[in-house]
Amino acid sequence: MQSEHTQKDDIINDATLVVATGCASIAGVKPVNEDAVAVHTPTDRHAMSSKGTAVLIADGVSSAEAGREASDYAVKHFIEEYFRTPDTWSAKQAGQKTLTTINLNLFKQSHEFTRQEKGYLCTFSGLVLKSRTAHFFHAGDSRIYRCRDGVITQLTRDHSINIGGGKNILARAVGMDNILQVDYGKSVLEEGDVFLLTTDGVHDFIDEEKLTKLLSDERKPQQQCERIIAEAKMANSDDNISCAIAKVDKLPAESRDDFNTKLTRLPFPPDLEPGMKLDGYRIDQALFASSRSQVYLVTDLETDEQMVMKTPSLNFQDDVHYIDRFIQEEWIGKRINSEYVVKVITQNRPRTFLYYLMEYVPGISLDKWMIDHPLPSPKKAITLVKQIAAALAAFHNTETIHQDLKPANIIVDDAMKIKVIDFGSVFVAGIAEIFIPIEHLGALGTATYSDPYYLQGRNTGIQGDIYALATITYELFTGELPYGERIEQYVNSHDFDKLRYISATDHNPIIPLWFDRALEKGVSLDIPKRYRSLQDYVDDITRPNPEFLKDDPAIDNSKGLLFWQMMSAFWVAMLILVVILFSTTG
Structure with a gap:
C-alpha cells in the first residue's frame, strides 16, 4: 500500500465496464514516503x-507525528470498508459513510497527542468508477483530474489557505476534526476518459499542459504513472511523489439507474413458507418473527450450505427510514469481525427481494439457556460474561454501540460458546444523523436490559452497553433483575427515580461483597458512577477491587471479616482457574 514504488496495471473485464489502471509512489528526496496509493478492482462480477x-x-500531513500511518490507514480501510457496504447503498452513500468512520477513528487517535496540528492527519482523494458514472470524494490538497479530448480539468479544489511567504496550510484533512466535510462530486463517463490522481509532489512541479501531454500518449496507465513520477523528480520535486491513473476503455451499451436506487426499490419478500425458493435459497423453517422482521433458516441450493435469511416486515414497506436502517444492519455486520458476533454473508448473486444473509449458529438463546440452567456455576457464568464482553468490544472497536443487548439476542451452543446475533438497534458514531432511542416494547423485554437513559432519548454510548452486560451478569448469578420486574413498566425519568438497586446477595447470599458492588456500579443509574470501560468492569468481576471492601457496615466483627475474606479468596481462586481454562480452550 505504501512503499518506495507501488505498481499496478489492471484491466477490468466486465460486461458493463472496461477500465485500465495504474499507480506509483516514491519517497523522492524525503527519507520517508508518507503518501499512499491503491487501486482495487473486484474480480466478482456482482461486486463489480x-x-x-x-x-x-x-498524503500524510508532514507536521503530524503519524502522517504516514494516517495515509496508509485511510487508503487501506477505504478499500476494506467501502466494498463491505450493502449493495443497496449508492456509491455516494457508501463512500461518504466509509470516509466518515475512517475520519472518526483517526481523529480519536489524534487526540492522544496534546500538541496542536499533531497526530493522525492526511489528505484523501478517492475515485469510484461504477457503471457509466465517476464518483469522487475529496478532502485536502491532493487532486483528481479528468483528461477528455485533450483537455484536462481539475475536478477537486484544494482545501488550503495561503498564509503569505509562499506558504499554505491545510484547512481540511482526514483526522483533523470529529466531523469531516467531504467534497463529493460525480461525472458522466465517456469512452476515452483518463482520470489522474496526484499528491502535491506531482502537481506542484508539473503544470497542467505537461500533464495533458503525458496522459495523451499511447502508453498503458502504469507506464504513464512511472513517466509522471520521473518527470516530477526531474523537476526537482521536494516532496513524496505519487499518482494513480484510470482510463475508461469501454462503457455499457446503455445507461441504467444507480444500483442502489434499483435495489432499494426491490419489493419486500412475502411471508415465506418451508419449501419456497427465493434467489436460489430454499426456505427450511421460520426461526423468528416480530412486527419488524422475520428470520428464516435457508439452504443455498448451489452449495448446500445452511444460512439464516433476515427479511423486513411488510408493515414498513413504505417507511424509507426503516428501509435505510434495515440495509444498514447488513453493513454493520460486515464491518465487525469477531468469533463472538454472527457473520453477515456477502452474496454473489443478484437479489430480487430485499433481505440479507447471516451464518447459521446452532444453539439456543441465552434467555432459554438460563431457564434450563438456573444459577449456573460461577465458572460457567463468568465464561459466558467474558465472551459477551468480547463481542461488545468488537462493536466498540468500530465505533458502534449495540444499544439492545439482551439474552434473546445471544446464542449459546453446546460448547458454551456465544454469538451476538442482532444488529437492529445499533448506533454508529459519526454517521448517524440523529440518535434513535430504543423503543419501549414492554413485554418483549427490551426495557429490561437497555439503559433507562436510552428509553428517555439519551445516548450514553459504551456505558449503555455496560449497563446491559451488568444486568445480564446479575441475572446469571441471581436469576433476578437488579431493579426488579417493575422496570419493564417504567417509561420516564420520574419512574426511574423510584428505582433502587437490589443487592445481589439478597437473592444469592454466597455472592461476595466486592462482586455485588461491581454489579451495582455496572448498572448505576448515576452515569458518572457507572463504569466507563468494558475492561474495568470485567476486571472488577474477576478479582476483588479493594475499594469495594471499604466501610462495609456488614463487616462489624472479626468473624464477619474472616468469613468475607475466605469467601473472596475462594472466588478469586475459582475465577483464576476459569481464566486459565478459558484461555487454553478458547
Missing part, C-alpha cells in the same frame, strides 16, 4: 456491478 472500481490516493 454493485461497487465498481476504486482508485485512491492520500
Whole structure:
C-alpha cells in the first residue's frame, strides 16, 4: 500500500465496464514516503456491478507525528470498508459513510497527542468508477483530474489557505476534526476518459499542459504513472511523489439507474413458507418473527450450505427510514469481525427481494439457556460474561454501540460458546444523523436490559452497553433483575427515580461483597458512577477491587471479616482457574 514504488496495471473485464489502471509512489528526496496509493478492482462480477472500481490516493500531513500511518490507514480501510457496504447503498452513500468512520477513528487517535496540528492527519482523494458514472470524494490538497479530448480539468479544489511567504496550510484533512466535510462530486463517463490522481509532489512541479501531454500518449496507465513520477523528480520535486491513473476503455451499451436506487426499490419478500425458493435459497423453517422482521433458516441450493435469511416486515414497506436502517444492519455486520458476533454473508448473486444473509449458529438463546440452567456455576457464568464482553468490544472497536443487548439476542451452543446475533438497534458514531432511542416494547423485554437513559432519548454510548452486560451478569448469578420486574413498566425519568438497586446477595447470599458492588456500579443509574470501560468492569468481576471492601457496615466483627475474606479468596481462586481454562480452550 505504501512503499518506495507501488505498481499496478489492471484491466477490468466486465460486461458493463472496461477500465485500465495504474499507480506509483516514491519517497523522492524525503527519507520517508508518507503518501499512499491503491487501486482495487473486484474480480466478482456482482461486486463489480454493485461497487465498481476504486482508485485512491492520500498524503500524510508532514507536521503530524503519524502522517504516514494516517495515509496508509485511510487508503487501506477505504478499500476494506467501502466494498463491505450493502449493495443497496449508492456509491455516494457508501463512500461518504466509509470516509466518515475512517475520519472518526483517526481523529480519536489524534487526540492522544496534546500538541496542536499533531497526530493522525492526511489528505484523501478517492475515485469510484461504477457503471457509466465517476464518483469522487475529496478532502485536502491532493487532486483528481479528468483528461477528455485533450483537455484536462481539475475536478477537486484544494482545501488550503495561503498564509503569505509562499506558504499554505491545510484547512481540511482526514483526522483533523470529529466531523469531516467531504467534497463529493460525480461525472458522466465517456469512452476515452483518463482520470489522474496526484499528491502535491506531482502537481506542484508539473503544470497542467505537461500533464495533458503525458496522459495523451499511447502508453498503458502504469507506464504513464512511472513517466509522471520521473518527470516530477526531474523537476526537482521536494516532496513524496505519487499518482494513480484510470482510463475508461469501454462503457455499457446503455445507461441504467444507480444500483442502489434499483435495489432499494426491490419489493419486500412475502411471508415465506418451508419449501419456497427465493434467489436460489430454499426456505427450511421460520426461526423468528416480530412486527419488524422475520428470520428464516435457508439452504443455498448451489452449495448446500445452511444460512439464516433476515427479511423486513411488510408493515414498513413504505417507511424509507426503516428501509435505510434495515440495509444498514447488513453493513454493520460486515464491518465487525469477531468469533463472538454472527457473520453477515456477502452474496454473489443478484437479489430480487430485499433481505440479507447471516451464518447459521446452532444453539439456543441465552434467555432459554438460563431457564434450563438456573444459577449456573460461577465458572460457567463468568465464561459466558467474558465472551459477551468480547463481542461488545468488537462493536466498540468500530465505533458502534449495540444499544439492545439482551439474552434473546445471544446464542449459546453446546460448547458454551456465544454469538451476538442482532444488529437492529445499533448506533454508529459519526454517521448517524440523529440518535434513535430504543423503543419501549414492554413485554418483549427490551426495557429490561437497555439503559433507562436510552428509553428517555439519551445516548450514553459504551456505558449503555455496560449497563446491559451488568444486568445480564446479575441475572446469571441471581436469576433476578437488579431493579426488579417493575422496570419493564417504567417509561420516564420520574419512574426511574423510584428505582433502587437490589443487592445481589439478597437473592444469592454466597455472592461476595466486592462482586455485588461491581454489579451495582455496572448498572448505576448515576452515569458518572457507572463504569466507563468494558475492561474495568470485567476486571472488577474477576478479582476483588479493594475499594469495594471499604466501610462495609456488614463487616462489624472479626468473624464477619474472616468469613468475607475466605469467601473472596475462594472466588478469586475459582475465577483464576476459569481464566486459565478459558484461555487454553478458547
